[in-house]
Amino acid sequence: AGASAATPSRRLDLRGIYPPLATPFTSQGEVDYSRLEENLRLYSGIPFRGFVVQGSNGEFPYLTQQERLEVVRRVRQAMPKDKLLLAGTGCESTRGTIEMTAQMADKGADAALVVTPCYFRGSMTSAALIHHYKQVAEASPIPVILYSVPANTNLELPTDVVLSLAQHPNIVGIKDSGGNITRIGLLVHKTQHEDFQVLAGSAGFLLASYIVGAAGGICALANVLGSPVCQLEQLCCAGSWDEARALQHRLIEPNIAVTSKFGVPGLKQAMEWFGLNGGFCRSPLLPLSEAQVRELRQDFTSNGWL
Amino acid sequence: AGASAATPSRRLDLRGIYPPLATPFTSQGEVDYSRLEENLRLYSGIPFRGFVVQGSNGEFPYLTQQERLEVVRRVRQAMPKDKLLLAGTGCESTRGTIEMTAQMADKGADAALVVTPCYFRGSMTSAALIHHYKQVAEASPIPVILYSVPANTNLELPTDVVLSLAQHPNIVGIKDSGGNITRIGLLVHKTQHEDFQVLAGSAGFLLASYIVGAAGGICALANVLGSPVCQLEQLCCAGSWDEARALQHRLIEPNIAVTSKFGVPGLKQAMEWFGLNGGFCRSPLLPLSEAQVRELRQDFTSNGWL
Amino acid sequence: AGASAATPSRRLDLRGIYPPLATPFTSQGEVDYSRLEENLRLYSGIPFRGFVVQGSNGEFPYLTQQERLEVVRRVRQAMPKDKLLLAGTGCESTRGTIEMTAQMADKGADAALVVTPCYFRGSMTSAALIHHYKQVAEASPIPVILYSVPANTNLELPTDVVLSLAQHPNIVGIKDSGGNITRIGLLVHKTQHEDFQVLAGSAGFLLASYIVGAAGGICALANVLGSPVCQLEQLCCAGSWDEARALQHRLIEPNIAVTSKFGVPGLKQAMEWFGLNGGFCRSPLLPLSEAQVRELRQDFTSNGWL
């Protein structure tokens, strides 16, 4: 993402909020494309910058290659043309990722969100990760966004690797879901002269990410509380920090509930309460128990959302 | 694996040593089936109980679904009929694993080695894991072997989950690569009345596993030093413990070198020194540096293997 | 810290910045009290809210009980009366902590900073931690501040434990060095009606902590760059967020350098460059190598501090 000046012209302006779309399944475990499309209609009034498909919340590791592509195609058709579609194209192998990226670009993705390969984490040295991402970036017809999500991969893309990759002209940003705000600030600071943007990977640290210079957020909670999350963005952009703080505070517990505490099943359950189509998860993800549903609901009601 | 008596008749006698076959790739990254088949010919004089395909060392996360099946088919054809073929059929989703298991059984696998799903590790509760494995075991036309490899998955299949699953008639064993010998002893102890066998997942703790009652081992090092690993098995079975100890000691450093220290690239490099076809790795695995090759070689020479 | 209203009257107003004082040792390993006192004179022009003695950076685990008390006594005498002295009184046992707290109060400490006990971490359940802190708080003649520093203790004081303890009238705050900004925001949110204040435990996330509502910071880097850290506080309090961001950015690398990267030896080395008395560390802490000193210096020069 090599750029020239203090105010770089961004190749792709990523600023804003994106829900990493959940993938509704039928009770039989099939992808429920019509409900997915209906969600996009329901989101039409919310000022999202765009949508992410096949982030972790899309259950991408549970989709076949064909399903992964079909989801991209359907979402692209159902969403407004002026919004961005960021598609999770990461596979464990470099060649698999390159192929998936090309195919998703063909289906209309505006950028590729590439999760760190992780199965052989003992071998995923900085050199290996740099080699992987450079190969992908060079082959990709669309810009590449790095994706670091240690809660799932047990691997945080090292800071020096990110800074090295930020110089590549086809690598334009990172989704950082690790939540280490010191690191997020450092990434912003050290890439200020690059065409590189940092997106917060969760609504729990969205305000903090904005204050240290992030460009936006890809937030699971935006599937459920899209308007409030976008409102938080707008308060930050407007410099209304006191209101932003009050709103951020009310979003933390719901956010924890649909991410680390109850995961994708919690996210999908909460979507249903707000008139959205969460649908079923694929196994081995289990539906929440009744006690978990109660606790989940409590995390929304006690903060005034239900 | 419910059985009736102190000396259960095993549905499938797993006792013995298995190399988890490496998958040689060409310099262009294609599966090199002819070299894979040649390795099987080179192994023909070694008293292996059978072969594992698509354990971690087979780089299975880097293979397409088609390649995964073709590897099973080729290995089955190239290997002796009386040896066992254990095929890694694990996918992240239950439905994917069920389908892969059926297809690999169709290609001639004798048993399915099913790695723990792990991407959503925060949701992989004991209940979720039990549900996953039971679904797979019930659908599978061949016996199922559990596979716990926390170095790669960051998830150890909990002991109580293993003990619960051991009672299922179509779950016949576990490959435990975690190396916690207390746990391995406990698994043997608590499943002594079940049709369930414990296989050590690495040559580093093979002697220790035998002394606490394991049935055999699936050992990366057996790709390289197949005869010595089988000799260690025979010494253990013959009760020649002093000789076994001396041999085990000489295998520890080479084993660490081809597993935790240098991973699959180290394994494949070492194979070449012993006249076997390691071949290339797929990216993002990188070839060893010269300094690493020297250190790897030293781990073999200092123990008298080269 | 039970309080009654939306704008509680704080029993002890903790707002502001505190350096966790380093303890200079002579080359012979004796506490160098005169240099410690000289540091306090050198700090006299900096608008610190007070000082912490025997936080981690004071090498408290390397001091005898007598030395711990003498350091408190000397610092109390050398510092202005209107500033706060927070003293690290934590020991592994409850009874030891109670005794140390009483003695340090006697030497003039205004509040006790109590690190989590951690040696038997497997037994440090929420119940055990609550019991420990309540016993200490009830026995203590001075207010108690919780201290969670997982990088050293491998134990993060659980959020629900903090929230439970926040209700105790003699527990008035927490120093959170874990740096999880989502949690810091949640702690502020859930204790807003309590007499309880949250202090950031490091300068790396000071801006982010202020934006989510923290009351101040106890920052190793304030030993070295006391004025800039206080300036960051003032910019935050004044709502000059853009200037605050620019300053925060320049502090991240120096902060990492004197904490996670080079630890107390790095902190003490950097102090020397700024005319302060770092002095020697006690063994087993080793002085930095020449290469490390160069890298440390680079982290300051590249951000314009040297």
Added chain:
Amino acid sequence: AGASAATPSRRLDLRGIYPPLATPFTSQGEVDYSRLEENLRLYSGIPFRGFVVQGSNGEFPYLTQQERLEVVRRVRQAMPKDKLLLAGTGCESTRGTIEMTAQMADKGADAALVVTPCYFRGSMTSAALIHHYKQVAEASPIPVILYSVPANTNLELPTDVVLSLAQHPNIVGIKDSGGNITRIGLLVHKTQHEDFQVLAGSAGFLLASYIVGAAGGICALANVLGSPVCQLEQLCCAGSWDEARALQHRLIEPNIAVTSKFGVPGLKQAMEWFGLNGGFCRSPLLPLSEAQVRELRQDFTSNGWL
């Protein structure tokens, strides 16, 4: 521990079993020396090689310096002269450890068991650890035994550090509580020409440790089931491996119960059932709940010990 030949003459023959003595406290939290002494009388018929005081199970971090010395003095007087007394002398600082070692030697300790310092774990590099142990070994009037217990310290003494230190003439062994049997085998193998002995740090992997060449064990469970643990040792030394396996199997669950599952409170509770004086723990260790007591008991009864 530099030695010359294949059958070195050991400076101190450590072979055998040692209970790491629990420290009984009164209900008021005072050290109950008389009950401690009574335990030694109760152990008099068990063929222990000696006793450990102030291993982790002695709650040493909860004792004052004076108490630590008094426990050593009392145990030395109460135990037979021909048995070995290994005393935990480790402190966080090198100077503290050196002083404690000298004083405990003066009270009659035969060897010093020195736990890894760990509070500043980020700074506990191999160089720092080697420097620490060499300083201690050079100053110590009695032989030094390394003590690696990562469950408590979150720091495993690295293998290369152990191998380096094994060459020191006053470092004669290691208590390894990590339980990595591959590493234990490697330590035995690589120190076979040194005056260095490896002791298993837990009864759960005692059989496995013997088969790979360990010299003995320091086992919490020996406080409770001293005779069976010694019997396991004797079966191993006699080469009665089948009997040894059967006995080892029955010890695993009780061992887990008094270590990782229920910790020192579990150990002390179990001691009471066998007529020994467990006594109270010091806070913050809490007594077991009734449900925990039932589960603990079940772990003994289901294996035929109660």
